[in-house]
Amino acid sequence: MVKKKTCIFISGQGSNLKNLILHSRENNFPIKISLVICNKKNANGIIYAKKYKIPYVIINTKKLNYEAKVLKTLKKYKISFICLAGYMKILSNNLIKNYRGRIINIHPSLLPKFKGLNTFSRMLKNKEIKAGCTVHYVNEKLDGGNTIHKKLFFIKNKDNEKILRKKTQKLEYRAFPEAIIKIFRNI
Numbered sequence: 001m002v003k004k005k006t007c008i009f010i011s012g013q014g015s016n017l018k019n020l021i022l023h024s025r026e027n028n029f030p031i032k033i034s035l036v037i038c039n040k041k042n043a044n045g046i047i048y049a050k051k052y053k054i055p056y057v058i059i060n061t062k063k064l065n066y067e068a069k070v071l072k073t074l075k076k077y078k079i080s081f082i083c084l085a086g087y088m089k090i091l092s093n094n095l096i097k098n099y100r101g102r103i104i105n106i107h108p109s110l111l112p113k114f115k116g117l118n119t120f121s122r123m124l125k126n127k128e129i130k131a132g133c134t135v136h137y138v139n140e141k142l143d144g145g146n147t148i149h150k151k152l153f154f155i156k157n158k159d160n161e162k163i164l165r166k167k168t169q170k171l172e173y174r175a176f177p178e179a180i181i182k183i184f185r186n187i
């Protein structure tokens, strides 16, 4: 099997990055993580790129030419697939156009509910019954592309934001690799 050369975009902890790296080391997993792009130089997630010897590039999105740098770096590493794993910046339309149908994101809610930030506090305020995560294609609308895979759990009375985040992340570690397998199974 020829694995798709993939770039993971991160901004923070990188626990999904670590999980995807471990899955990608299995023979029949469809992607190879060839590059990590991070917009924050002190992001914890970089330790996983270092530990597993994956090239990583820090790209400051405040610099004028950052988009050109992202595209150039993706080309240099011959990237054909992109996973956003806790990347907290909105991608430019040009990048989305260049990788149409080949960028996916994981979001900590059951989309289309709770797009954007602060998902858990809004869920609690809304007295939601269910929470979960969604893996979806990225298009020009924030958290708006087609859903690939979802996982849910029922919210308990004692669940606070911290507990919801923990339970959601536990599901994310299954949902993200399952979504990737689902995408490439039929190709």
Ligand code: GAR
Residues within 6 Å of the ligand: 010, 011, 012, 013, 014, 015, 016, 017, 045, 085, 086, 087, 088, 106, 107, 108, 116, 133, 169, 172
């Ligand atoms: C994940 O829970 C992901 O769903 C969320 O950021 C977290 C990153 O954790 N993404 C978003 O909120 C995107 N809108 P990680 O850095 O430990 O993988």
